[in-house]
Structures are given as structure tokens and as C-alpha cells.
Amino acid sequence: MLTLFHAPMSRSTRLVTLIDELGARDAVQIRLVTVQRQDGAGAPDPENPHPEKKVPALKHDGTVITESIAIAIHLCDLFPKAGLLPPVGTPERGRCLQWLAWNAGVVEPVLVAKLSGVEHPAFQASFRGWDEVITRLEAALETSPWLMGDEMTVADIIVHSSFSWMPDLLPDHPGLQDWNKRMMTRPATQRVWQEEQAAMASPA
Structure with missing residues (x-):
């Protein structure tokens, strides 16, 4: 199971866009969480598995993956037919x-x-x-x-x-x-x- 923990209008927005471009909307659950915003609004969400309560965080079969680039590469490898990341070894x-x-x-x-x-x-x-x-x-x-x-x-x-x-x-x-x-x-x-x-x- 794949779950992306996402706060709207944040750095995780690009991962939601990537998921859409990958055609993986049905395969990845988007779970909204709150985060502490730079203007002081919001608050850390206890349901967010990210160690610093930031976004994005991806939970894949119980394993938590953080950092946008790591998540992006992982998702592209899981959905290679979209062709958004060239094959390994090239x-x-x-x-x-x-x-x-x-x-x-x-x-x-x-x-x-x-x-x-x-x-x-x-x-x-x-x-x-x-x-x-x-x-x-x-x-x-x-x-x-x-x-x-x-x-x-x-x-x-x-x-x-x-x-x-x-x-x-x-x-x-x-x-x-x-x-x-x-x-x-x-x-x-x-x-x-x-x-x-x-x-x-x-x-x-």
C-alpha cells in the first residue's frame, strides 16, 4: 500500500503532480496533514510519520520514505510505464x-x-x-x-x-x-x- 502524506500548497504538491503524471492516482492514497507554516499558521500533525512532521512523506507497505527526490525516484521506479525516469543502467x-x-x-x-x-x-x-x-x-x-x-x-x-x-x-x-x-x-x-x-x- 502506498500513502503520500501531503499538505496543500507546500513542497509535497510537486509529488501529487508527479503521481498524477504517472497515472498512479488510483494506486497512491493522498492523505492530507497539517504542517507548521512559515507565517505561523498550522501545526504539526501527530498522524504525519515524517520525523520532523514535514511533507512529503511516503509510506510504502509500512516503510516511511522522506525527501522529495527520494520519493520521486521511488515512485517513478514503481510506475515505469509512464516513462518519466529513464531505465536503470542507461x-x-x-x-x-x-x-x-x-x-x-x-x-x-x-x-x-x-x-x-x-x-x-x-x-x-x-x-x-x-x-x-x-x-x-x-x-x-x-x-x-x-x-x-x-x-x-x-x-x-x-x-x-x-x-x-x-x-x-x-x-x-x-x-x-x-x-x-x-x-x-x-x-x-x-x-x-x-x-x-x-x-x-x-x-x-
Whole structure:
């Protein structure tokens, strides 16, 4: 049995979108939990199995898996027919995993630093800066519609997730703007967005 513990309008939203893109809605139960929000709203949910009461958390036959990238890879491996992650042992898989690791290890720390106004030479040397993040994305999307080439993959879902909340962070670059438009208008994205808004509007 697969259960995703999810808080609407949070980092786990991208996992719900992935589940929809995988065609796995009937196979994965989405269980809503509360979390402590940055504005002070909400509270940790005792039913959430995540050790820090954050989201996402995936329970697979009693085993709890946390961290978005680990969950994304695991789900793609469980539903390979969707073709969102290349097969094990192929160079294409390695390149797709590279994008996922880059998002978790570089993009998210750099984005938090940018939004919070943190600047330090040691941070810049370790993680690089926002300009380097955008330059890499521009290079990938200069000649291809998706990060991996001609087909959308889990890399696009994960890397785009931050920009789905903050599209103004994307420069006026044709490849980036087109990528963002196509990601935001996908049926899965639209379905999940509508569900998220409805869930946030519902009384607790």
C-alpha cells in the first residue's frame, strides 16, 4: 500500500503532480496533514510519520520514505510505464538523476538564500549563485523543449516546482518562458492546482 502524506500548497504538491503524471492516482492514497507554516499558521500533525512532521512523506507497505527526490525516484521506479525516469543502467537515467540532485543540492539552497537576502563568500563558493542557476537552465532549454530533450521527465516536474509558485523569478528568456507555460498548462498541473485551492479554502 502506498500513502503520500501531503499538505496543500507546500513542497509535497510537486509529488501529487508527479503521481498524477504517472497515472498512479488510483494506486497512491493522498492523505492530507497539517504542517507548521512559515507565517505561523498550522501545526504539526501527530498522524504525519515524517520525523520532523514535514511533507512529503511516503509510506510504502509500512516503510516511511522522506525527501522529495527520494520519493520521486521511488515512485517513478514503481510506475515505469509512464516513462518519466529513464531505465536503470542507461546514461539518460544518470543525466536525469543529475537534474534531481542539482535541484536539491544547489537550486533550493540558493533560492532560500536569494529570498532571505543571505550573502556570504563561503556559501557562494559551495553552492554557486542564482545567476549560475538561471544560466544552466537557459543552456538546457535553448534548443530543447524539456530539460532532458524532446520528452518531459520527472526532472522537469521537480526543477520547475519552485517556479510554479514564483514565476517572476524566471527571466524573459524564450526557452524558459515557453517551458514555464507548458508546465503550468499541463492537465495534471491544472488538476492539482484546482484541488490545492479547494483544500486551502475548506475549513479545517
